[in-house]
Amino acid sequence: MALVELKRVAKTYQGQSGPVHGLTDVDLTINRGEFLCVVGPSGCGKTTLLNVIAGFEAPTGGEVLVNDVRVSGPSPSRFVIFQEPALYPWLNVFQNVVFGLRMAGVEPAVQHAKGMELLETVHLARFANAWVTELSGGMKQRVALARALAMDPDVLLMDEPFAALDAQTRDMLHEAVEEVWQATGKTIVFVTHNVREAVRLGTRVILMAAQGGGILREYPIDLPRNRYLEDLEVVTIASKIRDDLRREVLRGAEDGGGDGR
Amino acid sequence: MAGDQRRDRFRRGAVRTAFLLLLICIWQGLSSAGIWNEIIFPAPREVVLALASGFGDGTLPAAVLASLVRLGIGYGISLAIGIPLGLLLGRIRLLDDTVGSLAIGLQALPSICWLPLAVLWFGLSEAAMQFVIIMGSLMAVTLTVRDGVRTIPTLYLRAAPILGATGWRFYRYVLFPASFPSVVTGAKLGWTFAWRSLMAAELLYVTSGIGSTLMTGRELHDMALVVAAMLIIVGIGLITDRLLFRMGEEFVHRRWGVG
Numbered sequence: 001m002a003l004v005e006l007k008r009v010a011k012t013y014q015g016q017s018g019p020v021h022g023l024t025d026v027d028l029t030i031n032r033g034e035f036l037c038v039v040g041p042s043g044c045g046k047t048t049l050l051n052v053i054a055g056f057e058a059p060t061g062g063e064v065l066v067n068d069v070r071v072s073g074p075s076p077s078r079f080v081i082f083q084e085p086a087l088y089p090w091l092n093v094f095q096n097v098v099f100g101l102r103m104a105g106v107e108p109a110v111q112h113a114k115g116m117e118l119l120e121t122v123h124l125a126r127f128a129n130a131w132v133t134e135l136s137g138g139m140k141q142r143v144a145l146a147r148a149l150a151m152d153p154d155v156l157l158m159d160e161p162f163a164a165l166d167a168q169t170r171d172m173l174h175e176a177v178e179e180v181w182q183a184t185g186k187t188i189v190f191v192t193h194n195v196r197e198a199v200r201l202g203t204r205v206i207l208m209a210a211q212g213g214g215i216l217r218e219y220p221i222d223l224p225r226n227r228y229l230e231d232l233e234v235v236t237i238a239s240k241i242r243d244d245l246r247r248e249v250l251r252g253a254e255d256g257g258g259d260g261r
Numbered sequence: 262m263a264g265d266q267r268r269d270r271f272r273r274g275a276v277r278t279a280f281l282l283l284l285i286c287i288w289q290g291l292s293s294a295g296i297w298n299e300i301i302f303p304a305p306r307e308v309v310l311a312l313a314s315g316f317g318d319g320t321l322p323a324a325v326l327a328s329l330v331r332l333g334i335g336y337g338i339s340l341a342i343g344i345p346l347g348l349l350l351g352r353i354r355l356l357d358d359t360v361g362s363l364a365i366g367l368q369a370l371p372s373i374c375w376l377p378l379a380v381l382w383f384g385l386s387e388a389a390m391q392f393v394i395i396m397g398s399l400m401a402v403t404l405t406v407r408d409g410v411r412t413i414p415t416l417y418l419r420a421a422p423i424l425g426a427t428g429w430r431f432y433r434y435v436l437f438p439a440s441f442p443s444v445v446t447g448a449k450l451g452w453t454f455a456w457r458s459l460m461a462a463e464l465l466y467v468t469s470g471i472g473s474t475l476m477t478g479r480e481l482h483d484m485a486l487v488v489a490a491m492l493i494i495v496g497i498g499l500i501t502d503r504l505l506f507r508m509g510e511e512f513v514h515r516r517w518g519v520g
């Protein structure tokens with residue numbers, strides 16, 4: 001049941017000082033309903049991976065298939081939640097959530113029902129009429145989640161969505177995402193710096209090699225739900241991944257000493 | 262909080278009024294001292310009388326109205342062309358390299374320089390005046406909106422296609438509102454340019470309008486009328502700034518949290 005397939009996908013950027021490898025020969029299959037978490041050293045190509053799946057950037061080699069169709073550009077069926085919530089400040093919370101439905105020409109009554117239901121899901125129904133500037137970071141990210149769910153995408157791509165949030169807010173959002181995933185069976189690709197977060201959420205974690213080196217290792221996570229960041233099993237698996245990651249960071253630093261990042 | 266703010270506003274208003282009164286006193290003092298001839302340096306009283314008689318016989322309101330109608334049409338056309346054009350220039354490279362550079366070039370030319378050609382093309386008509394106004398403000402509106410489009414956060418633009426905002430919907434529902442802060446700035450700048458172009462044109466080209474009133478005053482050696490016309494011009498500038506643009510800017514500030 002492969003939903004997303006990457007076949008020898010490569011992405012090379014033309015940097016100031018010669019070509020920069022964002023991704024090299026990545027082969028990856030993401031199954032329907034999977035919660036895939038991606039970790040790796042900074043600059044390893046995690047964002048590039050998401051951008052290529054989302055269709056924001058065309059790969060320079062290989063191809064990306066979603067539902068057996070080659071990705072050729074961005075589409076609502078592959079929705080991205082960015083690190084910054086990217087809500088539209090000229091719209092209120094409700095209008096942001098239903099913006100995509102409005103663009104699709106959905107009837108106002110249906111928009112209203114769907115929008116309020118989604119705001120209930122992320123526990124923000126009270127704030128339907130608030131302006132975006134009146135929300136905290138965590139609330140904004142929950143609105144972004146509701147806005148994404150409104151599009152009913154095949155796959156939800158999340159790029160370090162909670163990196164800028166405090167620990168309590170992040171815990172709450174983990175629960176919100178997990179609830180949504182369990183309720184809807186959506187396929188999620190979740191990029192993070194935080195290995196424990198990856199183990200807490202994912203059904204599978206992949207570790208990427210430094211500097212666009214592609215996928216280094218995979219770790220299936222067969223722990224029962226609902227997990228907590230402090231669970232012993234979570235911590236154990238996370239520390240093993242973290243050791244591998246640390247080794248990779250060091251190796252990357254030796255190899256590409258001139259990278260300066 | 263609200264009380265503090267109100268008191269602060271009141272205090273600033275009082276300071277402003279006091280300053281204005283002081284200026285008038287200095288003006289009165291200078292004219293009483295009789296350093297300059299009454300004819301070239303009118304006393305406040307003369308100016309007030311000129312204003313009163315102008316409003317009494319209806320010539321001043323008629324002049325103001327004529328100017329404002331002219332301005333409204335010319336400025337309206339500038340906005341109607343400049344805003345969409347600016348949005349397009351900000352998005353389409355080819356258009357920016359061609360039309361955009363032309364706009365930058367034309368902006369270097371004070372719009373009053375168009376008057377001789379405008380009179381040739383359109384005759385001694387309203388159209389000639391409006392052409393000068395449009396040439397004065399169109400570039401400012403267009404280029405400000407264009408620069409605004411360039412500074413829209415990338416994420417707003419990235420979110421558009423995945424939300425299904427493509428084609429004209431992208432322009433209407435994402436690009437236009439996202440660049441709204443710069444549309445307000447551009448509209449304000451354009452208004453200033455339009456107003457100045459209009460005054461220059463009315464001074465050179467005798468017709469109705471408040472700029473022409475000023476010229477008439479000069480020809481009649483009626484400096485009180487000249488100063489009265491100047492005061493009205495300042496007044497109109499202040500009122501539009503306060504009513505129109507201040508409101509727009511506060512709206513932008515509340516919603517976008519910038520500007």
Ligand SMILES: Nc1ncnc2c1ncn2[C@@H]1O[C@H](COP(=O)(O)OP(=O)(O)OP(=O)(O)O)[C@@H](O)[C@H]1O
Binds near residue numbers: 013020041045211212
């Ligand atoms: N637009 C671009 N132009 C040139 N090089 C780029 C561009 N985008 C990314 N890169 C390079 O590609 C590599 C991978 O970048 P990417 O943003 O995917 O890393 P990342 O894993 O998301 O890093 P981080 O964890 O810091 O977000 C980096 O070396 C980066 O410098």
Ligand SMILES: [Mg+2]
Binds near residue numbers: 047
């Ligand atoms: Mg990144």
